[in-house]
Amino acid sequence: MAEIVFAVLVIAALMVLAVRKAPLWMWAVVLALAVFIPQSGLLHGTLDPAFPGFFGLLAWAPALILGLLSVQSIRRKALIEPTFRAVKGILPKVSDTEQQALDAGTVGFDAELFSGRPDWNKLRAIPPIVLTAEEQAFLDGPADELCRMIDDWKVRFEGKEIPSDIWDFVKKNGFLGMLISKEHGGLGFSAQAQSLILGKVASRSPDVVTVVMVPNSLGPGELIERYGTDEQKHHYLPRLARGDEVPCFSLTGPTSGSDAATMRDIGYVTRGQHDGREVLGVSLSWDKRYITLGPNATLVGLAFRLFDPGNLLGKGEDIGITLALIPANHPGVNIGRRHLPSGAAFPNGPNWGKDVFIPMDWIIGGERMVGQGWRMLMECLAAGRSISLPSSATAGAKAMLRFTTAYARIRKQFGLPVARMEGIEEPLARLVETAYVNEAARAVTAAMVSRGEKPSVISALMKYQTTERMRRAVNDAMDIHGGRAICDGPSNYLQSAYQMVPVGITVEGANILTRTLITFAQGALRSHPYLYKEVRAVQDPDSRAGLEAFDEAFSQHISFSVANVAGALIHNLTGGLFGEVPEKSFGTAEWYRQLWRSSRNFALVADLSVVLLGGGLKVRQKITGRLADALSELYLTACVLKRYEDDGRPAGDRHIVAFAAQNGLYRFQEAIAGTIDNFPVAIARPFMRFVVFPLGRPYKPARDRLGQQIVRLAIEPGEVRDRLTRHIYVSHDVNDPTGLLEVTLGKVIQAEEAEKKLERAIRAGTIRRYHGIDWIGDAAGKGVITESEAILLKEVEALTARVIAVDHFDPAEVKPNYMKPGHNTQAAQKSAAE
């Protein structure tokens, strides 16, 4: 018995050393004592003299080795130098463009999750949603007004373009210059404000939000504001802010989509004629496609690779990716006709040019910024990707929830609102979860950007997660609406979202690539606590300095890996009991504990993946995709807890938080289990399984009953439903299809008691409900309902008939305008004229 106690004590001591990341000499001492004490006779009479010590004589070897390795000069020679050399071949190779992407963004809360010991105070330090009085007034004023003006059907079907009154309104009110500083004539709004304004417009029209979003996202405005010369800033920014210039940004070409850096668009430094003078400039040839706002643009932002064969700039021949601003009417610029992406009405098309000469001062940032284009784009992308698509995907999910909960309560089949049926409850619960989670993460991420962060990993996971969840939300909304959502027309409020969802999935880094390559495979390099330091050390041209840096990072990395194993095992064996919880986490403590535990497991599996797969990680995309999902679930669930706290822990949201947290942890677990089950290094699988799931898989999806509870809250007009769908545009106008839903929902609820009486009478056969019969009048006449109930029921009946109605058309009407003879867009006319 004493021997078992002794062995347990030794193991416990080793665990403590591991978790505390103790120095090597301490390990050596503990192991030496574990062998020495039983044999020394110090515990004579307590331990059996035959007891060989914890690992018997075998433990002397590790004790001795660790003791020797704790001497720096020996460690260097015996371990660090050989590893340093070997690692050069194993660590992921980082290309120039990848390096620039890595250097561009900032590391934030993602690093806390990679560390396995998230500091909750860092999460809590991110501000809640805060707007200035001016931003709030804009959100409640012009943004609301714009939403009221939008007739979605007119935009996407009748006109097939953004109507001129909408263009005029957004230009006049500064929508196109939200990110341009006040100093340069823009609104200078925070990322949080931009995100909310874009979201509100997106909840009304995905087309209109696109034309507002693009000038406020990666493009000429942002690039000039950040990198432009003073002259470019003074000339272009006020014009862009007022909408005098309509910008587009051209990166993608027919052969370079996701791999945009391989563009074939080229510029040669040369001398040429400009404004009647010979000047130094660039001769450009390019071919771009899919360019949003391209057909309407007056100012084309262009990315190309710059060469200087005559070394006129003194920077060598291959200068690198460079960005320029070219007026659309410059000779040689071809603005093509329009693409029709997913039936959208926003302008999108190709552009191209051959041997087009531009002066040097059209390069963004001038001569000093040549070759810096990729870094500039990546820096803007890390921030922009956090705002534009997450805000529209979040608003879209909230709108899907608002419309669908109303419809499902109004629409009756089998004598019941469909919302009351369990089969419908399931997708409705998913909608509630998506609306809550997307908004939670949107707000936290926008707040990070507002305070100056450019979170490259978080922006990537936000982009693919929010747009994927929006895609599922639209599908759920469509399924719940049935045929009502499939037949298009002015009263269909889901079709535009349904058609446009693939655009969000594809742009700003197509989702499959963003999930499987950018978020984890590249993200680990940035967010892992030691990997990037090791890579930089190995790549350091000064090999002495590199070795020093590598020694430090590698030694810490080993302690980190050992600590992960011990920490994860302890937390998994104790059910997360010792997971760290922030102060005052009333009602959320258990979720924090489980998140802490899960973060420990993530750190372990992520670290082993990086160490064991090395450079092969990039091609093991089924592994990196799952790890990206696991990281996402941790981040999104942490944001859910933060939202709940920032909102003042409203009692009504408690169940929603529990539903989201349980499902988030469950999905995390499945992603990690999938990683382990498919891990390419066979020997690591049982080890990881033992450490991560020593007692089996602990998490289950949220229970059906919890789903029912949150759906009941969401279909009830009031505080919870309003909070779930906050910041979107909500119409109360019966002549607007979504306003009609709101008004009808209120009346349907008001008439519920009378409706029940009528239904009972119909089932009993007292009243007949067929076309041509006034069944409500009959019911009132027979005393089934009162006169006032009859008036209310008739009103409900009339409103409901409008809600469930679908549009029908004369065949000539359904031919879209662009197919009708004589119709031509501005761009098509231009191209025809060429």
Ligand SMILES: Cc1cc2nc3c(=O)[nH]c(=O)nc-3n(C[C@H](O)[C@H](O)[C@H](O)COP(=O)(O)OP(=O)(O)OC[C@H]3O[C@@H](n4cnc5c(N)ncnc54)[C@H](O)[C@@H]3O)c2cc1C
């Ligand atoms: C409506 C619309 C608007 C756009 N607006 C603009 C604009 O204003 N300016 C602009 O420059 N561009 C714009 N784009 C282009 C957009 O950014 C590209 O479509 C996008 O980068 C993907 O390129 P691709 O379509 O050629 O797909 P491809 O690159 O051919 O990708 C095909 C599939 O392969 C996947 N994939 C590719 N590489 C990898 C990898 N290494 N690992 C895993 N999966 C991978 C992708 O995820 C995708 O699913 C727009 C596109 C659309 C459709």
